[in-house]
Amino acid sequence: MLDRTLNNGMRVLIAPWRASPVVSVQVWVKVGAADEEPNEAGLAHLHEHMLFKGTERRGVAGIAHEIEAAGGEINAYTSLDHTVYHATLASRDTEVALDVLADAVFGSIFDPDELAREIQVVVEELLRGRDSPGRFVGEMLFKEVFREHPYGRPVIGTRETIEAFDRQAILRFFRKWYVPNNSFLVVAGDVDPDDVWPDIQRHFGSLVARPIERPARPTEPPQTSPRTVVGRRAIQESHVMLGWKGPSLDHPDTPAVDVLSVVLGAGESSRLYRALKRRRELVTDSFAYAHTPKDPGLIGAGIVVQGADVSEACLHLMEECLRLREAAPRADEIEKAKTIIAAERVYQKETVDGWARRIGHLVATMGNIDFEETYYAAVRGVTPADVCRVAEVYLSNHGVCLAALLPEDPAIRLDPGAVLSTALRSGRPPRGRAGVVRDIQLASLSNGVRVIVQADRTLPRVSIRSAAVGGLLSEPSHRAGVSHLAAQLVTRGTAAYSAEQISEICDGLAAGLGAVSGRSSFGLSADFLSEHWETGIELFSSCLLEPTFPAEEVERERRMVMEEFVARADSPSTVAFDLFAEALHGPHPYARPTVGHEESVSALRREDIAEAYWRQLDPERLVISVVGDVDVDRTFERLERDVGALRRTIEPFQLPDQTAPSEASVRRERTMKREQAHIVMGGPGVSLSDPRRHALEILATVLGGQSGTLFVELRDKRSLAYAVSALHLDGLHPGAFAAYIATRPDRVEEAEQAILHELREAPDRLDESQVARAKRFLIGQSRDQPAARDGSCVGDGVDGSLWARL
Known part of the structure; x- marks a missing residue:
C-alpha cells in the first residue's frame, strides 16, 4: 500500500487489489454530526446532499451522470465522526472518479434554489426514518446515553434545525471543514500506485489548505443512576433497547467488548436468541452490538416483541446481559465469537468498496491502518475471564439506559423502572471473581498507622488514599483555613521533588495526585497505572512524609485562595450554605468554610501551615488504604518501610468539644442582586x-x-x-x-x-419501594464507582469504631 501526503496536507492511501478490474475511490472528510454545534444539527448530512447538486463545471445531474456513463455508481454517507463520498467503477476510468469527486467535494456552488429543494428532501428522509421503529428507538437510546456528548444527537438533525438552514450556514460549514488538510483520499482496487499518483496530484494537489480549529467535544459526565424513556407509536410490535456507555475504538477493552457483544447477540447460537426466542419464545428478534467510534461509544442490546409480554421479555433481556458479569462465557462461545469477528474482516475485503471503507475507517478513527493487526491479535487473545471483566466494568447497575417504543394499544404496558429494579435486585451486583478481587486486608504498621489493602486486578490501576483526623476540627478560629492551605501545598514541593518535578512526573505517568482538607479529616490521594507502582508509591510517600512548604509556593497558593474568596462571595448558593452552617453550628468549627476567611488566611505564616500539618499527621490517627492491581504482602512491606518510620514530632491537636444544637429557630439572610x-x-x-x-x-x-x-x-x-x-x-x-x-x-x-x-x-x-430504590442507588454508587470504593476503605478506617467493624 502506498501512503503519501500531498503538499497541501491531504493524505492519500492507494491499496492495489487485483481480484477484478474495479476500483473504489473515496474522499473522507474528517467532520461528522458530532462536530456540529447544537444549532447546526444535521448540517453535515445536508452538506453531503448538496455536494451532488452542481459545481462550476457540472450541472445538477452532471456528477452522477458522468460516473454512471462510465458504468459506475456514486454515493455518500454521513456518520457521527466523518463524511464519505465514494465512487466505484471500472479501473480503466479511475481518473474519471478522481476528477468528479475532487470537483464535487471541493467545488460545489450551493445553489439557493437547489438548497431549498434539498432541505425538503432531507425532511422527507427524516420523516421516513421516524417511521422506522427500530431506528427511532435507537435514537431514543442514544439520546439517553449521551445527554451531553453530541453522539446523542441524530445524524440527520431535527426538523427545526434542518428547516432553519440557509446558504450562509452551508458556506460557513463548508469553509470551516472542507479543506484538503482535513480530508484524505483512499483508492483501492485494480490500480498501480505509480500510474495513478500523477492523476491524484493533478486533481487534488492544487486544492488550497487552510488552518483547522477543531473545538473539543463536550465530555459525557458519569451516569449515576439508571435512565428510562418510553414512547408510543402506531406500530404493531414493541421495540426495546438497553444501552451502557462503552469504550472507544482505541481502548484496550474494545476487543473483549466486541467479543462480549457477539456472544450476547450475534446469530442463532447467541445467548439472547437461544434464551429469549428459541427457549422462551418471547421475542421475534434479538440482537446486541458494540458501537466503538472515535470517542467512547455504546454497548447495546435489543429485542422486538409481539403481544403484551413486553415486561417479561425485557426482564429476561436485562438478566441475560447481567449474567455475563457473574459467569464467564464457555470457551466454545468465545472461540465462536472470535471466528465471527475474524470472518467479518475477510468479508469486508471481498469487494473493493469494503476494502476501501475499512482502510478509511481505520485512518479516520485511529490515524493508521496498522491498528487492524493489533486489534485482531488482541481479539485472538481474549479469554472468558476478559469478557467477564469487561461486563463487570461496563454493564453496571447505575449505568444502564432503557428505551422502549410501544404500540398505541393500552393493553401493552411496560414499567421500565420496575423491570430494571427487579432485574438488578434478582441478579447479584457486579463483584470481583475469585482470584481477581480479594477480601480487604487490615494491618497496623509498627508505629500504629492503620493500613487497608484490597487487591483488585480488574484494571491495571492503583489508588492510594490517606486520611487523618483533622480538617476543620483541628483549626482554632484565628487560623481558619490553615488545613485547606496545607492541602494545596503538600504536593507543591518535598525534600526529594520540586513542585515542577512533581507535576512533570504526574503528567508523564498520567497519574493523579492531590490532597484535600474537609470538615473532619485531612487526606492525600494518588492514582496511577500499576506498571508505575514503584514511582507512584514513592511520590505519594514523599508528599505525605516530607513536604517542605516552599515560601514561594505558599504565597502562590495564598493568592489562589484569596481569588477563591471572591468567587465564593459571588455565588449565592455558596453564601446561603455558609450562612446555614454559621446558624446551625455556632461556635463549633463546622460553622466555618473549609477555605477559612480572608482575615485568617492573609495572616498565616509558613510556620503556621507546617505546624498545622504535622499536628494532624499523628500515626495513631492516620489511616492508609491501597486498592488496585497490587501484591498485598509487597504493599504492606513497602508501607512499613516508608510510612512505618513516621514518628510523632509535635503534640497532636485536641478535638474540640461538641456543641449542643440550639432548640430555637434561627434565620440568617443576606441580600444580593440576583435573579433567584x-x-x-x-x-x-x-x-x-x-x-x-x-x-x-x-x-x-x-x-x-x-x-x-x-x-x-x-x-x-x-x-x-x-x-x-x-x-x-x-x-x-x-x-x-x-x-x-x-x-x-x-x-x-x-x-x-x-x-x-x-x-x-x-x-x-x-413507602418500601422508595426506600428500596434509595438503598440500591447508594449501594450501587459505593460498589460500582472506583473512587467511591477506594475512598470508602480509608473513610471507614478513620474512626476507631468503624475500624473495629471493618
Whole structure:
C-alpha cells in the first residue's frame, strides 16, 4: 500500500487489489454530526446532499451522470465522526472518479434554489426514518446515553434545525471543514500506485489548505443512576433497547467488548436468541452490538416483541446481559465469537468498496491502518475471564439506559423502572471473581498507622488514599483555613521533588495526585497505572512524609485562595450554605468554610501551615488504604518501610468539644442582586459513628433525586424552582440535614412553606419501594464507582469504631 501526503496536507492511501478490474475511490472528510454545534444539527448530512447538486463545471445531474456513463455508481454517507463520498467503477476510468469527486467535494456552488429543494428532501428522509421503529428507538437510546456528548444527537438533525438552514450556514460549514488538510483520499482496487499518483496530484494537489480549529467535544459526565424513556407509536410490535456507555475504538477493552457483544447477540447460537426466542419464545428478534467510534461509544442490546409480554421479555433481556458479569462465557462461545469477528474482516475485503471503507475507517478513527493487526491479535487473545471483566466494568447497575417504543394499544404496558429494579435486585451486583478481587486486608504498621489493602486486578490501576483526623476540627478560629492551605501545598514541593518535578512526573505517568482538607479529616490521594507502582508509591510517600512548604509556593497558593474568596462571595448558593452552617453550628468549627476567611488566611505564616500539618499527621490517627492491581504482602512491606518510620514530632491537636444544637429557630439572610433567591433549610444531623446516619442518607436520597419528593412536588408540580435537593452532611461530630432550593424572590415564602411541609410529611409518606430504590442507588454508587470504593476503605478506617467493624 502506498501512503503519501500531498503538499497541501491531504493524505492519500492507494491499496492495489487485483481480484477484478474495479476500483473504489473515496474522499473522507474528517467532520461528522458530532462536530456540529447544537444549532447546526444535521448540517453535515445536508452538506453531503448538496455536494451532488452542481459545481462550476457540472450541472445538477452532471456528477452522477458522468460516473454512471462510465458504468459506475456514486454515493455518500454521513456518520457521527466523518463524511464519505465514494465512487466505484471500472479501473480503466479511475481518473474519471478522481476528477468528479475532487470537483464535487471541493467545488460545489450551493445553489439557493437547489438548497431549498434539498432541505425538503432531507425532511422527507427524516420523516421516513421516524417511521422506522427500530431506528427511532435507537435514537431514543442514544439520546439517553449521551445527554451531553453530541453522539446523542441524530445524524440527520431535527426538523427545526434542518428547516432553519440557509446558504450562509452551508458556506460557513463548508469553509470551516472542507479543506484538503482535513480530508484524505483512499483508492483501492485494480490500480498501480505509480500510474495513478500523477492523476491524484493533478486533481487534488492544487486544492488550497487552510488552518483547522477543531473545538473539543463536550465530555459525557458519569451516569449515576439508571435512565428510562418510553414512547408510543402506531406500530404493531414493541421495540426495546438497553444501552451502557462503552469504550472507544482505541481502548484496550474494545476487543473483549466486541467479543462480549457477539456472544450476547450475534446469530442463532447467541445467548439472547437461544434464551429469549428459541427457549422462551418471547421475542421475534434479538440482537446486541458494540458501537466503538472515535470517542467512547455504546454497548447495546435489543429485542422486538409481539403481544403484551413486553415486561417479561425485557426482564429476561436485562438478566441475560447481567449474567455475563457473574459467569464467564464457555470457551466454545468465545472461540465462536472470535471466528465471527475474524470472518467479518475477510468479508469486508471481498469487494473493493469494503476494502476501501475499512482502510478509511481505520485512518479516520485511529490515524493508521496498522491498528487492524493489533486489534485482531488482541481479539485472538481474549479469554472468558476478559469478557467477564469487561461486563463487570461496563454493564453496571447505575449505568444502564432503557428505551422502549410501544404500540398505541393500552393493553401493552411496560414499567421500565420496575423491570430494571427487579432485574438488578434478582441478579447479584457486579463483584470481583475469585482470584481477581480479594477480601480487604487490615494491618497496623509498627508505629500504629492503620493500613487497608484490597487487591483488585480488574484494571491495571492503583489508588492510594490517606486520611487523618483533622480538617476543620483541628483549626482554632484565628487560623481558619490553615488545613485547606496545607492541602494545596503538600504536593507543591518535598525534600526529594520540586513542585515542577512533581507535576512533570504526574503528567508523564498520567497519574493523579492531590490532597484535600474537609470538615473532619485531612487526606492525600494518588492514582496511577500499576506498571508505575514503584514511582507512584514513592511520590505519594514523599508528599505525605516530607513536604517542605516552599515560601514561594505558599504565597502562590495564598493568592489562589484569596481569588477563591471572591468567587465564593459571588455565588449565592455558596453564601446561603455558609450562612446555614454559621446558624446551625455556632461556635463549633463546622460553622466555618473549609477555605477559612480572608482575615485568617492573609495572616498565616509558613510556620503556621507546617505546624498545622504535622499536628494532624499523628500515626495513631492516620489511616492508609491501597486498592488496585497490587501484591498485598509487597504493599504492606513497602508501607512499613516508608510510612512505618513516621514518628510523632509535635503534640497532636485536641478535638474540640461538641456543641449542643440550639432548640430555637434561627434565620440568617443576606441580600444580593440576583435573579433567584437561594434557600437552605435544615437542622442537626448525626455523626459518622451513629447508626442512624444510614437512615438519614436514605431519606436525603428519597427526597432529593430527580424522582424525589422535593423535585416532584416543588419543581414538577408547583414550578417553584429549577434546582431543588436534599442532603445529609455527617462528620466525626454531628453534622446537618438540609434541603436546598433556588427560586424567584417573590416566591420565597411559598418555597419555605413547601419545604417545611415536605420535610414534616416525609416520614409518613415513605413507602418500601422508595426506600428500596434509595438503598440500591447508594449501594450501587459505593460498589460500582472506583473512587467511591477506594475512598470508602480509608473513610471507614478513620474512626476507631468503624475500624473495629471493618
